[in-house]
Each structure stands twice: as C-alpha cells, then as structure tokens.
Amino acid sequence: MRVPALMMAMSVLLGGAPGAQEAANLIPNGAFEVDADGDGLADGWRFSGNESVKVTWSRDAGTEGRWSQKLDCTAFERTSPASHVMLAMNDGFALEEGRWYRLSFRVKGRGILGSAAQVAIQQTGPWENLGCDKSFRVGPDWKTVETVFRATKTLDRNLRLQIWFTSTGTLWIDDVRLVETEAVQRRYTDVLPDLGAKNLIPNASFECGTSGWGSTTQMSGWGGNLNSLVGEIDRTGPRYHGCSLKIPVDRATAPVLYFDYFELIRQPVLMPLLGNRGWISVTPGAEYTLSADIRSEPAGTPVKLRVYQAFAGTQDRDLEATGEWQRVSFTLKPNRPQVFIALGPNLTDSQLTRATLGVDGVQLEKGAAATEFELQAPVEVGIEWPEPGHLFAPGGVEATLIAFNGSDRPQSIDLRAEVRDYLDQPAGSEKLTLSPAAGASARGVLRPRPGTQGFFRMALACEGGALIPTRPERFAVIEECKDADGLFGMNHAYPPQELNRLSKQIGLTWFRDWSLKWLHVEPAPGRFEFAEADRQIDRVLELGLNVLPLLPFPSSDWASSAPDSVTPGSGYPANRERAAYMPRDMEAFANYVRTTVARYKDRLRVWEILNEPIYTSYALPQSAGYKPADYVKLLAVAYRAVKQADPQGLVIGGIAGHPDTYVRDFIEAGGLEHVDALNLHAYPGWQAPEGFVEPLRQLRKMMADAGHPKPIWFTEGAYYADDDTPWEPFESWLTRLDSELLCAAYQVRFDAILLAFGTQKIIYHSGTPGSLNNEGVDGIFYEWDGAPRKMAVAQAQLTAMLGPDTATLGVLSEDPWACGFHSRGKTVVVLWSDRSDGPRFTPGGEARLLDLMGNRVQGSVALGEVPHYLVMEGLQSAEAARVVLTAGLR
Known part of the structure; x- marks a missing residue:
C-alpha cells in the first residue's frame, strides 16, 4: 500500500526539440562533448550500479552537438536497491530551496524492459528526494523529457542527478539542461465559461434539475469523499420559479463513508454540502458575495456557507436557518483565482437528530453585498442521468435534457448530441428540440444508439440556450458482471x-x-x-x-x-x-x-x-x-x-x-x-x-x-x-x-x-x-458520480471474457504477444503487438476477433498496443490455439 503524498515535481512529456534556454545551464558538460581521459564516459558523469549489472559505456552520435552518452547493459539481476543502470552526476551543481527549476534532456532507447526509465535529483546523505522524480517512456527515436519542479532543500554538495533503468538494454542521453524558471501556478481545468453574467452560478434555482450540482463533505482521513448528490428537487413552495432543492439529514439514515486505513473511519455524513460543479474564475483579493435563500425544518438548523479556493483551503460562514425562506449571504476576498461554492445543513455538533434544508436562488457575484437574485442566463439547458455510473445494457442508453426558459416569451432550443467511442471515432449523433414556455421548463429524453458496446463520450451543442455541462458526458454500454467470485x-x-x-x-x-x-x-x-x-x-x-x-x-x-x-x-x-x-x-x-x-x-x-x-x-x-x-x-x-x-x-x-x-x-x-x-x-x-x-x-x-x-x-x-x-x-x-x-x-x-x-x-x-471538483487518478475507474473512465469499461469486458473458472494456457507467442486461457466454455486469446509495425491478423474458421470493448471485428486488423480478444468455441489445447493464431497472421 502507498499513502498519497504531495509531490513537488510537475512533469510533461514533449515530442519536439527543447525550448529556448531561459537561464544558464547549471549542469556542466550536459551535452557530453568533453571526455578528456578518453574512457568513454563524459567528464563529470559517472556510472552507478552494483556487481550484478554488466554495463559498458561510450560516447555516440548526438542530436545537436557531436556526442551523446550511451550506456549498454548486457546482463542484469536485481539483487539490491543498487541494481540499476544509472548515469549520474554527483555534485557539480546546486539547488536552492523554494526555487523552481526546469530539467530537460534528449533520450532514446533500445531493448529496455518495458521501455521505461526514470530521472531524479537526490540528496545522497541521508538519501532524500529533492523535488524531482519522474518516470518516462523510451523508444527508438530521440525525444525530449522535461520536468518542472521546486527544490525542497538548499544544497551544493551531497546531491546527485540520476537517469536510470533496471534491465538489460541500451540508453542514449544528450543535452541535459537544468535551468532556473519562474514559479509554476497550478490551475484546475474544469472551469465554468464566463458568460459575462452577474451571477457566476449556473442552474442557480434548480429549474434544470440537479444538473451542474454535486455534494461534498469534510471527510476524516484521506480515503475519499461523497461521489454523488445528496439532495432532491422539491416543487412544493419554491422561492423562485418552480423548483428548489432540499437536503435531508437524518442521523439514523444518513449515508456513511468508510475507510480502513490507518484509523478505521465510519463517518455518517451530517454535513452534506451542496456544491456547484466546475471551478469559477475570480480575481484574488477582490470582494465577492455568496448568497442564497434557505429554509429549514426544524427552524434553527445549523447551516454552513463555504467557498473552496483552489489549493488553498476554504472560507466559511456558519449560521442558522429559519422555518421560512430567508436570504443569507457571505462576503469574502478569495486568495486564489479559482473557487467553487458549497452550502448545506451541518448537524456535526448539533443536538438535532434530523433536519431538512431547502435551498433556492444561489448566487455568487462580484461585490461587497448581495443584490437581487438573477439567473445566470435567461435560457439554460441541463442533463440528468438515471443512475450513478452512467452504465447501460445494450439498447438502454438514455439521458434527460431539461431546458428552462426564464424569459418572458416562448423559446425553441435545438440540441445536438455527438457521440464518440473509445478510439475517439464518431459513434452516432442525435437531435432534440425543446420548446419551453415563458417561465417554464421542458424535458426530453435523449436515447443515443451507438450501435456497439463500450466506452462513449457525448458532446452536447445548443442553439438558443446556455449549456450547463461544460465537458462531454461519459457513459458506457457493458455486459454487467454476474460473478460472485471473480478474478x-x-x-x-x-x-x-x-x-x-x-x-x-x-x-x-x-x-x-x-x-x-x-x-x-x-x-x-x-x-x-x-x-x-x-x-x-x-x-x-x-x-x-x-x-x-x-x-x-x-x-x-x-x-x-x-x-x-x-x-x-x-x-x-x-x-x-x-x-x-x-x-x-x-x-x-x-x-x-x-x-x-x-x-x-x-x-x-x-x-x-x-x-x-x-x-x-x-x-x-x-x-x-x-x-x-x-x-x-x-x-x-x-x-x-x-x-x-x-x-x-x-x-x-x-x-x-x-x-x-x-x-x-x-x-x-x-x-x-x-x-x-x-x-x-x-x-x-x-x-x-x-x-x-x-x-x-x-x-x-x-x-x-x-x-x-x-x-x-x-x-x-x-x-x-x-x-x-x-x-x-x-x-x-x-x-x-x-x-x-x-x-x-x-x-x-x-x-x-x-x-x-x-x-x-x-x-x-x-x-x-x-x-x-477535485478528481484524482488513485481510484482508477471512476469520475464524479461514478462516470466511467475507459479503464472501467475495458475491465468489464475483460471480466466478461475471463470468469472464475479461468485456466491458463500460458504465453502462446511473443511476436505478436498472445496469452491463452480457457474460460466460460471457450478458448480466449488476448492478442496484441508492442511493435509499431505489428502484423495483420485475420481470424479463420469459427474463430471470432473482438476489440477491447468486446465488439466483433470483421476482416483483418493491424495488431498494435491496444489488445484484441481471439475467441474460439470449446476448450482448445495450447497447440490448437497456436495453429489458429499462426494461420491468421500475415
């Protein structure tokens, strides 16, 4: 198990030539042009690896200069942490705590296990990373690796720049540069569009259902948080138009968040905060006011108004709601250029056993005081999915589109949905027209029919209204797993x-x-x-x-x-x-x-x-x-x-x-x-x-x-x-x-x-x-509301192919790669090539070829890094499977 920690390195892989030098290169002989003693290792550089690693080094043709550094490993056995093929520079350069640096170099490789290598800058006594630690892929062509980091210590000795891999193979390195650079400011990417409106919150009176809204809470530990909305639309006595949103909290039935490390966490959600989806751009230091109409049952329910600031915590106001609609507000000066808002009941320290908070007319505006509530746009369009996860059986995909017309005249809104598959190829389109009367909503069901199963994204376009979802929506068509004891x-x-x-x-x-x-x-x-x-x-x-x-x-x-x-x-x-x-x-x-x-x-x-x-x-x-x-x-x-x-x-x-x-x-x-x-x-x-x-x-x-x-x-x-x-x-x-x-x-x-x-x-x-509004990669498979990533849908198909009864036939081939199995009464071969020029394959006889998502492939296919499934009826021997495999290759 690994416990997440905030890494100081911020990295990006680039494919072109290095950018212009921003400052003096702090790495001496970074182009490997000087080898005064003629030993094949450029001056100032050294090899690091224990006796289980057999390596020769030499200088070879470079990219821009005459030379690059080459390390060729012919024997490798992992016997200790020092089992690596490493090019290192010990000392010879310096770092200053808190300063930002850009490290870049050119690299290519051949025969390296997994095509993977690493770079880091370490303190050598005691060992400690100094902010730079990155993995990268290598291939037969020169590429630039670049990483920007903030140094965690000031050192001019006992530090080491190291580039290494852990297998046999050959690595070429050239043009190593370490330069000071300006501070990097992190920014969230899911940012709401600026419509030039007073109110920065879309769907602020919930007339488009729950679209654009989610929930969050204050979770103990680091395991996670809510992943779906806590609350429901209420049409009984709203403050504005036809809808409000109510958030019930009951100590006996509240959703419970659990986690099993380190302390055992079992936390009833007694503070479900309603939050807008997406980050809002603001001016740091300027005054902004969050306001909303709220009411509670019973009166006196504690309420929290909260503004989340990007990478900088929150600003809060605590108050109590009355039994009738009441406008409340909170004025603040954000200290970051991005925020999102949240509000909800807070029974954490209350004696109440249950409460319900009604919310309507949420507004975030620039200024020192709340003004009269306004919709962000006169016509808005939102989307709702029937279930968390957006997972459907074939033929069952549907989503509800809701348009609200806040103007004083009828509107006609033309909507178009473009669907793309897991390869980002077009997978169909749908059109829908909604015609809400003045001051009313109109609903329509969108039923995309991609024609295949797998992962999809649906991008909406709208004429006549403002769309609330800012990114294409994820959904999937899968065969649901029924196994009780899977792999x-x-x-x-x-x-x-x-x-x-x-x-x-x-x-x-x-x-x-x-x-x-x-x-x-x-x-x-x-x-x-x-x-x-x-x-x-x-x-x-x-x-x-x-x-x-x-x-x-x-x-x-x-x-x-x-x-x-x-x-x-x-x-x-x-x-x-x-x-x-x-x-x-x-x-x-x-x-x-x-x-x-x-x-x-x-x-x-x-x-x-x-x-x-x-x-x-x-x-x-x-x-x-x-x-x-x-x-x-x-x-x-x-x-x-x-x-x-x-x-x-x-x-x-x-x-x-x-x-x-x-x-x-x-x-x-x-x-x-x-x-x-x-x-x-x-x-x-x-x-x-x-x-x-x-x-x-x-x-x-x-x-x-x-x-x-x-x-x-x-x-x-x-x-x-x-x-x-x-x-x-x-x-x-x-x-x-x-x-x-x-x-x-x-x-x-x-x-x-x-x-x-x-x-x-x-x-x-x-x-x-x-x-x-704060996704991570750790959970692998899901976005907010359980929306699938491609890995989730690939996992569903892998499970459909290989069930609890799976028996291995072993690795049937290494060029192309083929791993064979018996499962669910069939012979399944997972088939791919790790070569850029992989062979073509045509299934013969009764054999079927399926893509990563489980769709049948007609004719031949060029094998590449995305695997296919070769499926044969019955339990074939490894030899028989190889015959089918060999016959299909050309």
Whole structure:
C-alpha cells in the first residue's frame, strides 16, 4: 500500500526539440562533448550500479552537438536497491530551496524492459528526494523529457542527478539542461465559461434539475469523499420559479463513508454540502458575495456557507436557518483565482437528530453585498442521468435534457448530441428540440444508439440556450458482471457504497481490507475489540462481494520489540512505527492471528500476512536490520495459527513486491513452505507490461526448482490515467500515463500476462476516489458520480471474457504477444503487438476477433498496443490455439 503524498515535481512529456534556454545551464558538460581521459564516459558523469549489472559505456552520435552518452547493459539481476543502470552526476551543481527549476534532456532507447526509465535529483546523505522524480517512456527515436519542479532543500554538495533503468538494454542521453524558471501556478481545468453574467452560478434555482450540482463533505482521513448528490428537487413552495432543492439529514439514515486505513473511519455524513460543479474564475483579493435563500425544518438548523479556493483551503460562514425562506449571504476576498461554492445543513455538533434544508436562488457575484437574485442566463439547458455510473445494457442508453426558459416569451432550443467511442471515432449523433414556455421548463429524453458496446463520450451543442455541462458526458454500454467470485478486486473498499456496487458491475468482486491491524483489534493484552472491524468488513460482504483480509503489521504498540527510542506518535506514519517491528513474544502474535481467524472463519476464507515486509517501512523494515529470513520466521508462526483456527483457510504471503524483489531470498529461507499462494505488488509506472514476462518466468522457475510451485495473488498495483486532467501541471505520487486508452490497454495486457503465469487474483490499488471538483487518478475507474473512465469499461469486458473458472494456457507467442486461457466454455486469446509495425491478423474458421470493448471485428486488423480478444468455441489445447493464431497472421 502507498499513502498519497504531495509531490513537488510537475512533469510533461514533449515530442519536439527543447525550448529556448531561459537561464544558464547549471549542469556542466550536459551535452557530453568533453571526455578528456578518453574512457568513454563524459567528464563529470559517472556510472552507478552494483556487481550484478554488466554495463559498458561510450560516447555516440548526438542530436545537436557531436556526442551523446550511451550506456549498454548486457546482463542484469536485481539483487539490491543498487541494481540499476544509472548515469549520474554527483555534485557539480546546486539547488536552492523554494526555487523552481526546469530539467530537460534528449533520450532514446533500445531493448529496455518495458521501455521505461526514470530521472531524479537526490540528496545522497541521508538519501532524500529533492523535488524531482519522474518516470518516462523510451523508444527508438530521440525525444525530449522535461520536468518542472521546486527544490525542497538548499544544497551544493551531497546531491546527485540520476537517469536510470533496471534491465538489460541500451540508453542514449544528450543535452541535459537544468535551468532556473519562474514559479509554476497550478490551475484546475474544469472551469465554468464566463458568460459575462452577474451571477457566476449556473442552474442557480434548480429549474434544470440537479444538473451542474454535486455534494461534498469534510471527510476524516484521506480515503475519499461523497461521489454523488445528496439532495432532491422539491416543487412544493419554491422561492423562485418552480423548483428548489432540499437536503435531508437524518442521523439514523444518513449515508456513511468508510475507510480502513490507518484509523478505521465510519463517518455518517451530517454535513452534506451542496456544491456547484466546475471551478469559477475570480480575481484574488477582490470582494465577492455568496448568497442564497434557505429554509429549514426544524427552524434553527445549523447551516454552513463555504467557498473552496483552489489549493488553498476554504472560507466559511456558519449560521442558522429559519422555518421560512430567508436570504443569507457571505462576503469574502478569495486568495486564489479559482473557487467553487458549497452550502448545506451541518448537524456535526448539533443536538438535532434530523433536519431538512431547502435551498433556492444561489448566487455568487462580484461585490461587497448581495443584490437581487438573477439567473445566470435567461435560457439554460441541463442533463440528468438515471443512475450513478452512467452504465447501460445494450439498447438502454438514455439521458434527460431539461431546458428552462426564464424569459418572458416562448423559446425553441435545438440540441445536438455527438457521440464518440473509445478510439475517439464518431459513434452516432442525435437531435432534440425543446420548446419551453415563458417561465417554464421542458424535458426530453435523449436515447443515443451507438450501435456497439463500450466506452462513449457525448458532446452536447445548443442553439438558443446556455449549456450547463461544460465537458462531454461519459457513459458506457457493458455486459454487467454476474460473478460472485471473480478474478479481480481493489485494495481498500471505496468509502461510498455506490462505488462498490458499480465495481461489482464491472467485475471487481474482491476488496483487500486493512481493518484487522493488531494494534487496533487487541489494544491491550487479551482484550480484543472487533466491533469496528466488523462494520468495515460486513459492509462489503452485504453487497455480495468478497473480502481479502490483510494482517498488515507484525506488532502492536504493547507487543513490539522496537527500542524505547521508537515512540508511538500521534500523527502518521509515526503512529505505526512501533507496529513495524517484530513482536517480543511470538506466541502473543500467534494468539492474535488465531483469535482473529477464528472470529471470521465463517465469513472470510483467505488471509494475507504483512504488507510489503523488508523493502518498505510497513513491516520488518530493512532499515531496522530485518531480512527476508526474519519475515519467513514470522510467516511460519502465522501459517500455523491460521491453520489451527481454520484448516481450510488460505494463507497468502511473500515480500509483496515485484517478481524479483527479494524473492530469491524469500524462497531460499523456506518461505514457500508457509504459504498457499505467493503475493506480488507492482506499480509499473511507464514500464510496459511485457517487462514483467521474464521476471515472472524466472519466478515460476525458482518456485519449481524449490519444489513448491505456488499460485500467485497480485494484491496491489495498477496503471493510472485520466483524460480529463484535474489540474495542470498535474502531480501525483502515482505515474499517470498519457491517455486512458493507453492505460486500459496496458492494464489488460498486464492482467493477461499475470494470469498467464498462474496468478489467481488481481487486486488493484486503490479504492480512493476524488471528490467534487477535485478528481484524482488513485481510484482508477471512476469520475464524479461514478462516470466511467475507459479503464472501467475495458475491465468489464475483460471480466466478461475471463470468469472464475479461468485456466491458463500460458504465453502462446511473443511476436505478436498472445496469452491463452480457457474460460466460460471457450478458448480466449488476448492478442496484441508492442511493435509499431505489428502484423495483420485475420481470424479463420469459427474463430471470432473482438476489440477491447468486446465488439466483433470483421476482416483483418493491424495488431498494435491496444489488445484484441481471439475467441474460439470449446476448450482448445495450447497447440490448437497456436495453429489458429499462426494461420491468421500475415
């Protein structure tokens, strides 16, 4: 598991030549033109890598100058963190804390595993990143890599610029530049258009339904937030026109947000704030006034008015509503150029058990006082979807368009919807005319018929009114998953239950749960407390989903062997540091495991022992002197304890890293004797999935040679992308691929490779969605209101092809790539090419070729990075599948 942290680096990949130099290059000999000693390594640069890496270096033809630097690795084995092929500059340049820098260089590569490399600037003593850390793809052609970052320390020594990869292969580097640059200002990208109106809020009196509105709250922890609107349209006695919106809050029935890390969170939403969708451009330092008409039942209900400022917190006003409509206002000076507004009931500190707040006439205007309410535009058009998630069965797509005419004469509004598919190709269009009378609304149902299944975006155009959705709407046509025990899942259940329900529809049927930490379930010797863990676990089970319980830490505070100098802090991660050490008493650990398994054996059937031991700080960290053999010692105790409590319980264990992360040490220490399945984790970043084939092949060989060939459970990791970049420049602790299409393609290829090498379950990371107007990539599959990303729809199709009965035929071919399986009574081959000039394929006989979304492809297709499915009836042998594959290639 990884805990999100704000990265200081802000990066972008460019395809052209470097831009003009903004300041002096701080990197000496960055063009590699000087090699006075003639050793093939440009002066000021050095190679870094341990003895398991065999590398030669030389200077080769450059891009603009005469030379570039070439590193050629002919042998590679991962034996330690120093197993890398690295070009480094130690010292020779300086950084100043708080200043912004642009690092750029030219690069190309050949034969590098996964086509992935990295660049960073590190402090070398002690090791610490200095704000620059980026992954990037390499290919046969020169490209520019550029990243802008803010230095986190002032250093002129003990720092290192490093560019590296971790495999055999060849890397060329040229024209390394580090220059000071102006500060980068982050800005959100989903910005409402400026209509020149007094009121900056669209659909401000809810005459277009709930279009343009969402909900947010103040969530404890970092797991997530609301993902859908809390509230409903009310037509009984509105303050303006025909509608208002009411927000009910009841302590007994309020939606509950959960999260299982680090503290267990179970938070009833007692402050559901109604917020506008999209950011509003404002002038920092100028006065703005937020106003609205509100009423409550009962009178005296606490209310919060809130203005969210981009990357700068909120400004609030707290007040009480009366039983009748009352205009309230809040004047502020925003300190950022982008804001959005929110308001709603706040029962957090109230004695009330229930309340309902009515809202109408919301207005944000420039000025020191509220003025009379006005609509943003005289005619507005909004859209409503029937269900969160925008997922439909074939032929069932529909959305409601609502037009409100605030003028004094009838209007005719012509609407056109253009639909595009997952390849951004046209997939149909629809027209609709709405004719609202003066002061009234008109509704119409739009039923796009794309003719295929898969992911779609629908862009609306309007004549005669102002559109409320500012971006094309996402929707999908899928075959809903009916499996109770599928192959796929998620690390951490999503905080709102509706996202877990959607996850079941696309085939995520397992959720890895962190609730059963020793320090929480046994806070004192012999005193077990499972009530909160029960709630976390049962809320997943009650949806017909499965839970993979993780026992993440080897100790509790009271049982830890940590020295007295390691004190349990109040903040994270200090509050888990003692839990990372070995227990003083192994029997106490065994008792914790036995007691926990015995309690849940009727509900849970698999158990994962520790999260990422040795190579991270979670459990038995190498920094405290622990080695894989120490983990195996603890694992043996846990294995016996699980089997004592539940002989049928499945034990999952391992170092939980890449296929080559301390695996040899784990196996040589006898670790496979104490697991029923081996766990793996991987965050590939830019590394193409094929880079995992050889490590997985070696892993299977090592297990076979040890006499313990175990199945694999992949319990954490994924690829990430978002075509609607939340803000720019975008930064995240997770590497974001260039597009959702590439991400979906990589994920299917990665899953196919994992399954081909005997993986039984694939658990993605993580169930942590974004919030209103603040999306993230962590949750992978969903935008606001559960609207699908392309990865969600690709996942639904992968699940439709490969069910619980999947059996592997292995990797059938590596050029093109083909992974074969038996599932659902058919033979399925996942087929793609990682070459730019991939071969054409024509299915023969009764074989069918389907695209990534599950649509049949007629004729031949050029194989490329986006996979296809070759489907044959019956359970064909690997040899028979190869015959069909070979016959179809040309």
